[in-house]
Amino acid sequence: MYFSALARTMAAAFALCASAALHAGEVEVLHYWTSGGEAKSVAELKDMMGKRGHTWKDFTVTGGGGQNAMAVLKQRVLAGNAPAAANIKGPAIQEWAELNVLTNLDAMASFEKWDEALPKVVADQMKYKGRYVAVPVNVHRVNWLWANSAVLKKAGVAALPKTYDEFFAAADKIKAAGFIPVAHGGQDWQDFTVFESVVLGVGGTALYDKALVKLDRAAMTSDEMKKALEIFRRIKSYTDANSNGRDWNVTTEMVINGKAGFQFMGDWAKGEFLAAGQTPGKEFTCSAAPGTANAYTFNVDSFAMFQLKSWEAQKAQGYLAYLLMGKEFQEKFNLRKGSIPVRLGMNMEKFDDCAKTSSKDFVATSASGALVPSVAHGMALSSSQQAAMRAAVSEFWNNDKLSVSEAVAKLVAVSAPKQK
Numbered sequence: 452m453y454f455s456a457l458a459r460t461m462a463a464a465f466a467l468c469a470s471a472a473l474h475a476g477e478v479e480v481l482h483y484w485t486s487g488g489e490a491k492s493v494a495e496l497k498d499m500m501g502k503r504g505h506t507w508k509d510f511t512v513t514g515g516g517g518q519n520a521m522a523v524l525k526q527r528v529l530a531g532n533a534p535a536a537a538n539i540k541g542p543a544i545q546e547w548a549e550l551n552v553l554t555n556l557d558a559m560a561s562f563e564k565w566d567e568a569l570p571k572v573v574a575d576q577m578k579y580k581g582r583y584v585a586v587p588v589n590v591h592r593v594n595w596l597w598a599n600s601a602v603l604k605k606a607g608v609a610a611l612p613k614t615y616d617e618f619f620a621a622a623d624k625i626k627a628a629g630f631i632p633v634a635h636g637g638q639d640w641q642d643f644t645v646f647e648s649v650v651l652g653v654g655g656t657a658l659y660d661k662a663l664v665k666l667d668r669a670a671m672t673s674d675e676m677k678k679a680l681e682i683f684r685r686i687k688s689y690t691d692a693n694s695n696g697r698d699w700n701v702t703t704e705m706v707i708n709g710k711a712g713f714q715f716m717g718d719w720a721k722g723e724f725l726a727a728g729q730t731p732g733k734e735f736t737c738s739a740a741p742g743t744a745n746a747y748t749f750n751v752d753s754f755a756m757f758q759l760k761s762w763e764a765q766k767a768q769g770y771l772a773y774l775l776m777g778k779e780f781q782e783k784f785n786l787r788k789g790s791i792p793v794r795l796g797m798n799m800e801k802f803d804d805c806a807k808t809s810s811k812d813f814v815a816t817s818a819s820g821a822l823v824p825s826v827a828h829g830m831a832l833s834s835s836q837q838a839a840m841r842a843a844v845s846e847f848w849n850n851d852k853l854s855v856s857e858a859v860a861k862l863v864a865v866s867a868p869k870q871k
Contacts, residue, residue, distance in 0.1 A: 478535040480538075500771065505771075535768040537754065540750075541829045553756060554759070589793055590751055608621040617741065618741045630712055635687075642844055647825065652740055653675055664826065745815075791813060
């Protein structure tokens with residue numbers, strides 16, 4: 452079979468990676484690392500590849516964002532002209548693997564002990580029928596609550612809220628002090644980012660997994676889900692009237708500039724605080740969203756590796772996979788991106804306090820089973836299911852006349868295709 456032959460090729464390529472004598476090969480990569488620290492990380496990755504004699508070629512697609520890129524990628528792959536790697540994550544990896552176009556990375560994964568270096572729930576997403584076909588590079592925690600320390604102090608909020616009762620009490624104080632309690636950008640993915648954190652906070656990982664990942668009808672219609680929807684709607688009452696359509700980073704600036712107290716957002720928001728010269732624990736604080744301290748919703752960036760014909764290209768591809776999972780790149784890249792290394796057992800000494808907390812919780816939840824994929828960020832459902840779920844939740848957020856029962860019915864309708 453092609454997979455067996457390719458596995459031998461990858462093993463040989465990996466063996467050559469460890470030697471000084473490597474024939475040059477080109478590695479073409481589709482990615483979205485184009486600004487700030489991400490761009491610097493790509494430059495370093497290119498340099499690492501160059502030191503082994505390989506050349507790097509960016510796969511660029513103009514216009515239309517990720518959707519255009521995926522369309523062009525599919526055309527090229529089906530035409531037999533695939534790049535070495537593409538930034539693809541979650542269930543989309545399995546969708547590409549089903550087309551029999553991804554390569555087998557098991558030889559390298561076995562030699563480098565990826566199964567030991569990764570939490571099982573993450574490793575499973577990198578595999579197709581038990582074989583590695585993609586490489587993870589980081590972990591973003593999604594269930595964060597960010598706060599402006601000065602706003603909280605002026606409002607008389609002495610501690611970060613650990614429950615929703617505490618959250619709403621704090622929000623009332625912030626509102627009374629003349630600030631916006633919750634900064635929010637009214638886009639469907641931002642709506643769902645808040646919603647999934649609320650579901651996790653209300654019903655724990657059991658409700659989250661059954662209702663949002665497995666799309667179980669009983670969980671969808673449970674009293675806990677109804678309570679989550681009620682809390683979700685109540686949060687909206689603490690946002691400002693201009694939130695509709697606002698980008699997440701503009702929303703984060705409201706917290707940075709002291710206009711708002713809180714924001715529900717993944718840890719990419721931390722990069723905005725840091726870029727503004729702020730320090731975690733001083734000008735801003737990070738904490739798990741209310742009720743979610745012992746759980747962790749993850750968003751993992753990863754690269755699917757495609758089947759290549761050229762031996763030189765296969766060797767370059769193998770070395771790229773080796774570098775992406777390597778401790779050096781994982782540290783450098785994540786220090787800049789605001790995320791944490793996906794590898795377990797990494798030295799976190801150079802990372803800030805928010806990242807250290809994230810890493811500690813990542814390790815703990817991977818052991819306890821409370822590490823769950825983010826639905827809002829494409830880690831749990833197919834693209835069509837995800838889009839439908841986002842639309843249903845955003846409709847409830849934007850239409851105050853829509854009852855909780857009607858929202859539940861819409862969520863059940865979305866989940867119906869996945870019911871057994």
